[in-house]
Amino acid sequence: MIELFHFQILSVILFAIGLYGVLARRSAVLILMSIELMLNAISINLVGYSSFGDFVESQKALGQVLVIFVITIAAAELALAIAIILRLYRNRSTVNVDDVNIMKW
């Protein structure tokens, strides 16, 4: 029987994998893809609570509405981040985040 617990654990594992990707990868595009993984982990958690939690109907609907907002913000963030990466590549001809250290103290 599927219960809320399964969704929670899957969400945590996916979030941890995404966090590892953000920390370990050096290409900006790969870091962006790992951030998408983390956002999807949050969506899984919200949907799991929305369907398997002990809530009234308007609260269940709020869970799914929040997932729609997460997807919207993820799309906007992705478009802006890709634009910044392309600009970075045009100016510095690299997408390696270790080489972009002009603001490093």
Add this chain to the structure above:
Amino acid sequence: MIIDLASLGFYIVAGITLGGALVVVTSKNIVYAAFGLLISMLGVAGIFLFAFAEFLALVQVLIYGGAVVIVVLFALMLTRIEDFKDISNHREWPIALIVAISLFVVIATIMLKGREVSVNLASVDLGTLGTNLFVRWAVPFEVASLILLVALIGAIVLVRITDGRQ
């Protein structure tokens, strides 16, 4: 213990999702990583189906499977792809692994402690979801559309070619 069919399907789809995610964070070839992201996103759509959220599964396939992966592939093609061999992983990746595992252990422990057996199969139907989204949460919805518009204009302004002067 006998595993029922729904749990078996859930484990398979969850395995596909996590496998795609692992390809994203470990693959040396960045195109493989992009397709791993596609597999993982479609797996998440399947997970949504197991939670009876059909509309969200549809949205997930359309936006992530369609738009996001295509945009990422465009970014890979517009930046130089042969450079990615040697910058795939950071030198200090074991530290990142330790941080990720400790985050997993902490949150999973909390979730194990607060585990409650509440199998409540009543999900939200599409009419209720639409009423909530467009009546109760109409103002956040409009703000989200404004954010999308600003992001669109900002992306165009950022990548515009300014002849010579930066």
